[in-house]
Amino acid sequence: MQDFQFEKARLTMTLRGMGIVESDVLSAIEQVPREIFVPSALRDHAYENASLPIAMEQTISQPYVVARMTAALQLTGRERVLEIGTGSGYQAAILSFLCRRVYSIERLRPLLVEADNIFRKLRITNVTTKLGDGARGWPEGAPFDRIILTCAPPEIPSTLLNQIKTGGIMVAPVGRGRDQSLVVVRRTEDGFEQEDILPVKFVPLIEG
Ligand code: SAH
Numbered sequence: 001m002q003d004f005q006f007e008k009a010r011l012t013m014t015l016r017g018m019g020i021v022e023s024d025v026l027s028a029i030e031q032v033p034r035e036i037f038v039p040s041a042l043r044d045h046a047y048e049n050a051s052l053p054i055a056m057e058q059t060i061s062q063p064y065v066v067a068r069m070t071a072a073l074q075l076t077g078r079e080r081v082l083e084i085g086t087g088s089g090y091q092a093a094i095l096s097f098l099c100r101r102v103y104s105i106e107r108l109r110p111l112l113v114e115a116d117n118i119f120r121k122l123r124i125t126n127v128t129t130k131l132g133d134g135a136r137g138w139p140e141g142a143p144f145d146r147i148i149l150t151c152a153p154p155e156i157p158s159t160l161l162n163q164i165k166t167g168g169i170m171v172a173p174v175g176r177g178r179d180q181s182l183v184v185v186r187r188t189e190d191g192f193e194q195e196d197i198l199p200v201k202f203v204p205l206i207e208g
Pocket of ligand 1 (some may be wrong): 058059060061084085086087088089090091094105106107108111121132133134135150151203204205207208
């Protein structure tokens with residue numbers, strides 16, 4: 001089994017060069033074997049800084065975008081984090097190294113089954129998944145310290161905003177078609193503060 005040490009080191013150097021300075025985020029990217037989350041035919045491309053297709057016409061995000069989103073969550077290790085769009089499970093696996101527990105929702109069963117298998121294989125025990133419509137959030141688990149969307153709604157559903165704790169942070173791609181930005185939302189005592197940080201292109205959030 002190839003260990004991709006060289007490719008991993010090259011990827012983290014690239015990310016550093018692109019301004020990712022958070023060493024805990026870079027270390028999580030070095031620890032999580034991305035090659036396990038991509039289709040076997042694409043394993044040799046696992047450590048390129050590129051998004052790749054996964055099953056059911058979905059995509060695993062570009063490592064730089066995973067890093068930016070993870071960094072924007074400002075995790076200390078103690079948080080409960082809700083993710084919408086489990087997909088391959090890669091982003092959830094990265095988060096699992098940096099927070100207390102990840103709650104991840106996916107609407108496509110085959111993807112969820114595969115992601116759960118990988119978590120078991122990698123002995124990642126602090127990710128809980130469920131099948132369903134992420135636009136509704138996870139009311140039984142709410143409120144969350146952090147929420148991350150890895151599929152893009154035209155605008156952030158208020159149900160999800162309401163599941164952020166006061167003092168908490170949400171990171172989400174927002175917009176229609178190609179016209180999306182990565183938005184960071186902070187919930188304060190007085191309401192919500194919003195900042196656009198990066199143009200992005202995610203698969204759409206599909207409601208229902
Ligand atoms: N975080 C994933 C990215 C997967 S792509 C990874 O690291 O691989 C986005 C995922 O969002 C897709 O798997 C898609 O099926 C899922 N998705 C889209 N709309 C959704 C919804 N309403 N609820 C839950 N998941 C949704």
